[in-house]
Structures are given as structure tokens and as C-alpha cells.
Amino acid sequence: MTRHPFPLKTFTVAALTGLALMTAPAVAQQCGGDFQTFLAGVKQEAVAKGLSASAADQTLSGAQIDRKVLSRDRAQGVFKMTFLDFSKRVISSYRMKNGAANMVKYASVFDRVESEYGVPAPVITAFWALETDFGAVQGDFNTVNALATLAHDCRRPELFRPQLIAAIEMVQHGDLDPQNTTGAWAGEIGMVQMLPEDIIKFGKDADGDGHVRLKASAPDAILTAGAFIGHLGWQPGEPWLQEVTVPQSLNWAETGLGKTKSGSDWAALGVQPRWGQISGNLPASLLLPQGRKGPAFLAYPNYNIYLEWNQSFIYTTSAAYFATRLAGAPRYDAGNPDPGLNDAQMKQLQTKLSALGYDVGKIDGILGAGTRNAVQQVQQQLGMPADAWPTPALLNRL
Structure with missing residues (x-):
């Protein structure tokens, strides 16, 4: 399922080099080097896994490096938006209206999804909207070229090489045209933007035509998304995200992902x-995307499924919130958050935190989990409200 255009897990080149040495001579070239030699190794691996040589040739014969893919992979600036800015941008009245209409139009498919996998219609519909505007914008990158480019690139070959092998399998099944199938820059295909391995594992033929066609068939896309989300561990009948109001006397250091209390305990505080009722028996984390003065949400266990779909906190929280809106929740109370940091200030803050020994990852100006955790710890040490929201005041204190 889509984990782009947002960051994926990274792996060390050293580890991958070790893997290449262990698997040689079966696969002589894991990544990099001459592109045609690399493709020959991919074909060799595909045939060794039982795929036909003709399908491999059909898939790989015209593959080319796409420099635009590498450029997109290196520049993912959307992460630097705040929750309020991003959610307002992506949750439009158009998407709300069309989301509601599609839930009615495909009600029988959504009913099947909920019956078989327990995933409610608003959850899938929100992803469908955010990923491709209900299929209208699916990406114009040649899928095979995108996957071959990223598999050849030595930044994350352990992710993309198996996807290229899976694309060969899709070609063999007649579900992918290597010359004409297009999608996202990172190789995802269709209305809900899935990678080839996931399509093979979880793809469902909902319209009965004998194929899984996620680009053209909304029923296939809906049922496949439901199967995938169900596989990730979605708990039927449980909430995922709920907007709440919070007292200003709260201990802010107890907020954030990974810190849970029962719903009843949060209510007692x-x-x-x-909207709705707090689920008292479920564990929940209190999320403050822009600090104690902005919107606040209780994130229940099903919220973690969103993080499996996409690792960006801003994207997942926006998608989960969008699903609550489609389910009937009111527009959030935006509050009046303290001003945040611009790109240069965020990088300066990350540099200072790193110098203090905190693991903030790459100095990239992105407020990721590592930076949020470090900010919260430093705020607590400095006697500031520890709500994990970095402000100019915090930067000045450091």
C-alpha cells in the first residue's frame, strides 16, 4: 500500500552489501553499476523464483533510468507542512462531497469490505481521496521504469527490487502492461496506490472480470484496500481517531504517540x-499535532494501522481525521497554536538537539518522530510546557 510520497524506512548500504555477498552467485548485482547488467540479474532472480523468462524479458527489455524519479525521491518537501496547513489543503469540500457520493455509489462493495474485513467505508474512502482524488490523478510515471530506477539506486534496493520482481509477475498474469502502465513516482499503481507485491498478495477481483485492475476498477480498488488494511490488523468496530478538548492543566509530557492511557483515565483528567463518546476501555494516545494550543486527538489502536500505510505523522493524522469527517464528525477546532519554525529554524533546532546527543535523524527540517521526542524531552528539562511543538521560544532557549 502507498508509503509514498512520504518517507520509508531506510537501510544501510553496508547491510545490503553483506546481503549481496551472501546471495552471490544467485544474484550477482543487488544494485548500482551497469544498468543492463543489473537488469540481467533481476531476470535471473525472477526466473529462479519460477517466473517465465519471456515475462521477464517483456517487462525489462525497454526499462530505463528515470532521473525525475530520483529527483522526486530526494525532495519530499510536503513533510514540512504543519498539520493544519496540510489537512486544510487535502480535505477540501470537493473531496468531502465526492467521498460521501462514492460511499453511496459503491455501498454494496463497502458493505462487503466491512463484512469480510471489518474496515468501515470512511476509512477506505479517505485514503482513496487523498491518494488519487478517487482515481482522477494516479500518476504519469512509467511503473516499470520507476521501480527499476529505485531498485538500481542503492538507497533502498531491499524495498524496490522485490517490487520489480513482483511487476514481472503481474505482467505474466496479464495485469500490467510494461510499456503503458503508469502510476506514482515510487511505483505504486491504481486508485489506492499500491505497490506490486501488495497487489499480488492482497489484490481482489471485486467486479468478476478475472483480473485485479486497480487503475480502472473502483470495486477492485475498494475491496483490495479493505483486504490490505484488514491484514495490517484493523480491529472491527473500534474507533481510530477522535477529536477532544483538553484542560490546560494537563501534564503535557504524557502526550504523544507511544504514551497511552485508557480512555477512562484520559476522561478523568x-x-x-x-464528537461521540470516549472509548473508556481502549488504550489511547493524546496527539497534539501543533502543540497544546492547537487541535487535540485521542488516537486508538486502529490509528497504528495508518502508520503502517504511511509513516508520515502529518499524513496519517490527516487521513485518520478525514475518515472521521466522512463518518460524521464536525470540522476540528483549529485553536490558536503558537507559531512554529520555518525550514532554516527547524534545521538549526535539529542541529542543536543533535549536538546535545538526541537522535533526530537527518538534519532535514522535517518535524519527524525523533525530533518531536527530542523537543518534548528538552522542553521538560527547561521547565517549558512539554507538548513536543517546537517554537522560536524553545530555539532561543537553546
Whole structure:
């Protein structure tokens, strides 16, 4: 399922080099080097896994390096948006209206999804909207070229080489045209933007034509998305995200992902729902995407499934919130958050935190999990409200 255009897990080149040595001579070239030699190794691996040489040739014979793919992979600036900016941008009245209409239009498919996998229609519909505007914008990168480019590139070959092998399998099944199939820059295909391995594992033929066609068939896309989300561990009948109001007397250091209390315990501390009822028996984390003065949400266990879909906190929280809106929740109370940091200030903050010994990852100006955790710890040490929201005041204190 789509994990782009947002960051994926990274792996060390050293580890991959070790893997290449262990698997030689079966696969002589894991990544890099002469492109045609690399493709020959991919074909060799595909045939060794039982795929036909003709399908491999059909898939790989015209493959080319796409420099635009590498450029997109290196520059993912959307992560630098705040939750309020990003959510307002992607949750439009158009998407709300069309989301509601599609839930009615494909009600029978959504009913099947919920019956078989327990995943509610708003959850899938929100992803469908955010990924491709209900199929209208699916990407114009040649899928095979994108996957071959990223598999050849030595940054994350352990992710993309298997996807290229899976694309060969799709060609063999008649579900991918190597010359004409297009999608996202990172190789995802179709209305819900899935990678080839996931399509093979979880693809469902909902319209009965004998193929899984996620580009053209909304029923196939809906049922496949439901199967994938169900596989990730979605708990039927449980909430995923709930907007709440919070008292300003709260201990902010207890907020954030990975820090949970029961819904009842949060309620006892004065946390109140803006819509629906707090699920008292479920564990929940209190999320403050822009600090204690901005919107607040209780994230229940099903929220973790969103992080399996995409690792960006801003994207996942926006997608989960969008699904609550489609389910009937009101627009969030944006509050009045303290001003955040611009790109240069964020990089300066990350540099200072890194110098203090905190693991913030790459100095990239992105407020990721590592930076949020470090900010919260430093705020606590400095006697500031530890809500994990970096401000100019914090930067000045450092």
C-alpha cells in the first residue's frame, strides 16, 4: 500500500552489501553499476523464483533510468507542512462531497469490505481521496521504469527490487502492461496506490472480470484496500481517531504517540470528546499535532494501522481525521497554536538537539518522530510546557 510520497524506512548500504555477498552467485548485482547488467540479474532472480523468462524479458527489455524519479525521491518537501496547513489543503469540500457520493455509489462493495474485513467505508474512502482524488490523478510515471530506477539506486534496493520482481509477475498474469502502465513516482499503481507485491498478495477481483485492475476498477480498488488494511490488523468496530478538548492543566509530557492511557483515565483528567463518546476501555494516545494550543486527538489502536500505510505523522493524522469527517464528525477546532519554525529554524533546532546527543535523524527540517521526542524531552528539562511543538521560544532557549 502507498508509503509514498512520504518517507520509508531506510537501510544501510553496508547491510545490503553483506546481503549481496551472501546471495552471490544467485544474484550477482543487488544494485548500482551497469544498468543492463543489473537488469540481467533481476531476470535471473525472477526466473529462479519460477517466473517465465519471456515475462521477464517483456517487462525489462525497454526499462530505463528515470532521473525525475530520483529527483522526486530526494525532495519530499510536503513533510514540512504543519498539520493544519496540510489537512486544510487535502480535505477540501470537493473531496468531502465526492467521498460521501462514492460511499453511496459503491455501498454494496463497502458493505462487503466491512463484512469480510471489518474496515468501515470512511476509512477506505479517505485514503482513496487523498491518494488519487478517487482515481482522477494516479500518476504519469512509467511503473516499470520507476521501480527499476529505485531498485538500481542503492538507497533502498531491499524495498524496490522485490517490487520489480513482483511487476514481472503481474505482467505474466496479464495485469500490467510494461510499456503503458503508469502510476506514482515510487511505483505504486491504481486508485489506492499500491505497490506490486501488495497487489499480488492482497489484490481482489471485486467486479468478476478475472483480473485485479486497480487503475480502472473502483470495486477492485475498494475491496483490495479493505483486504490490505484488514491484514495490517484493523480491529472491527473500534474507533481510530477522535477529536477532544483538553484542560490546560494537563501534564503535557504524557502526550504523544507511544504514551497511552485508557480512555477512562484520559476522561478523568478532563479530556472530553468533541464528537461521540470516549472509548473508556481502549488504550489511547493524546496527539497534539501543533502543540497544546492547537487541535487535540485521542488516537486508538486502529490509528497504528495508518502508520503502517504511511509513516508520515502529518499524513496519517490527516487521513485518520478525514475518515472521521466522512463518518460524521464536525470540522476540528483549529485553536490558536503558537507559531512554529520555518525550514532554516527547524534545521538549526535539529542541529542543536543533535549536538546535545538526541537522535533526530537527518538534519532535514522535517518535524519527524525523533525530533518531536527530542523537543518534548528538552522542553521538560527547561521547565517549558512539554507538548513536543517546537517554537522560536524553545530555539532561543537553546
